Amino acid sequence: MEQKYAKLIFEDEGKEILLPIVVGTEGEKAIDITRLRRDTSYITIDPSFANTGACYSEITYIDGERGILRYRGIPVEDLVEKTSFIETAYLLLHGKLPNPDQRSKFSNLLNVNSMLHEDMRHFFDGFPRGAHPMHILATMINALSTFYPNVDALSLSEHIDLSAARLISTVRTLAAFAYKKSVGEPVVYPRHDLPYCANFLNMMFDSPVAPYEIDEEVVKILNVLLILHADHGQNCSTTAVRIVGSAQVNLYSTISAGISALSGPLHGGANQAVMEMLRKIEKDGNVQKWVDKAKDKNSNFKLMGFGHRVYKTYDPRAAITKKQCHEFLKKMKIKDSLLDVAMELENAALKDDYFISRNLYPNVDFYSGIIYRAIGIPENMFTVMFALARLPGWIAHWKEMVDGDNKICRPREIYIGKPLRRIED
Numbered sequence: 001m002e003q004k005y006a007k008l009i010f011e012d013e014g015k016e017i018l019l020p021i022v023v024g025t026e027g028e029k030a031i032d033i034t035r036l037r038r039d040t041s042y043i044t045i046d047p048s049f050a051n052t053g054a055c056y057s058e059i060t061y062i063d064g065e066r067g068i069l070r071y072r073g074i075p076v077e078d079l080v081e082k083t084s085f086i087e088t089a090y091l092l093l094h095g096k097l098p099n100p101d102q103r104s105k106f107s108n109l110l111n112v113n114s115m116l117h118e119d120m121r122h123f124f125d126g127f128p129r130g131a132h133p134m135h136i137l138a139t140m141i142n143a144l145s146t147f148y149p150n151v152d153a154l155s156l157s158e159h160i161d162l163s164a165a166r167l168i169s170t171v172r173t174l175a176a177f178a179y180k181k182s183v184g185e186p187v188v189y190p191r192h193d194l195p196y197c198a199n200f201l202n203m204m205f206d207s208p209v210a211p212y213e214i215d216e217e218v219v220k221i222l223n224v225l226l227i228l229h230a231d232h233g234q235n236c237s238t239t240a241v242r243i244v245g246s247a248q249v250n251l252y253s254t255i256s257a258g259i260s261a262l263s264g265p266l267h268g269g270a271n272q273a274v275m276e277m278l279r280k281i282e283k284d285g286n287v288q289k290w291v292d293k294a295k296d297k298n299s300n301f302k303l304m305g306f307g308h309r310v311y312k313t314y315d316p317r318a319a320i321t322k323k324q325c326h327e328f329l330k331k332m333k334i335k336d337s338l339l340d341v342a343m344e345l346e347n348a349a350l351k352d353d354y355f356i357s358r359n360l361y362p363n364v365d366f367y368s369g370i371i372y373r374a375i376g377i378p379e380n381m382f383t384v385m386f387a388l389a390r391l392p393g394w395i396a397h398w399k400e401m402v403d404g405d406n407k408i409c410r411p412r413e414i415y416i417g418k419p420l421r422r423i424e425d
């Protein structure tokens, strides 16, 4: 295809340069500025990266205007219908869904790597009572780097299945152990005879006095939620993973950085914040008051689970979780008053000019918590569930970066501080 250019005119200096235009598979356009500073001494400035493409990627396509999300070209709607989380994880890592042989080898790797190093169990005792599971998880994953110090970019790019399986499996075990510790119950070890999601549910809810009965509907909905969260392009935590990983940091420490980024309420932490908000609104009984508060520029309050940097229409993940939430609660004969509050809030916001004019719609976090609650997962574990789900995405991006032109990420800045001055000034 013929190379097209964008012309950049420097009016003051009376010069102009041509910058190459690059076009993605789906017609997304960008201006390649990689030679800009060398050729002109200028840099670009884009705090919070709203207009910056940080990399080329083959993993996930998002069209924020049309509400499209595809992993490796496959619509997420099809993946939730026809695959398990583990198959989707494999797809993200390898670019194709596994055949039966690859599926069984990957499952086997997940099984043999599901145990925590026994010494790590004692670490749990050092955390204060009430510590947030996301902080425990980030710390524990970082601690894994001391058990596997050589898991770095160069040594592991060829053994991606092993490192991915170890992480995906260990985080599941860590998450369930953290929960058991928080409720003062003995931990339940992983079982090789159970598939990934059923195994997790069993580790969470089985107890010596009340054996857990695995319900296939619960397993199914958990697979759906994990698939929906499995990747989302260059979001804050994935960017953290790419940036930290670009310094050739140990993979576990790199993932720990992603988990820390995800814990914030503007990112993955929103799923817990949504539930806290819905409960407050239910107690107050006045939905419109909270919609007005979210519009008030003098208030810090935002509608949690609303708005998105990329989606300017209904988040396709929210559309799926909303539908699945209704169907699941009906099947399980669960009545949750918070679902009524959520729907009332959504209706009020979507009728309001403030939200309409800013293209603010429910995002993935708006309905997911109500499903987690119905499964029995406590609120402070919601963001841990997000982290568990996002692991394949983080690892796939890390691998893509390692296998590519792995230069250290190092943005510049425009210094606006004091000009040169002396100590005595």
Ligand code: CMC
Binding pocket: 235, 265, 266, 267, 268, 269, 270, 294, 295, 301, 302, 303, 304, 305, 306, 307, 308, 309, 310, 358, 360, 363, 364, 365
């Ligand atoms: N409630 C009220 N107003 C909002 C909201 C909201 N939830 N979100 C954005 N706005 C307003 C914002 O104040 C701004 O108004 P104005 O133009 O008058 O200054 C306008 O909409 C544009 O918003 P922005 O802050 O420039 O958007 P952003 O792309 O920087 O932020 C966001 C995106 C997701 C951080 C933000 O929408 C938000 O804080 N939402 C609530 C938290 C949330 O649900 N986070 C989960 C995101 S999806 C899952 C994930 O990434 O993990």
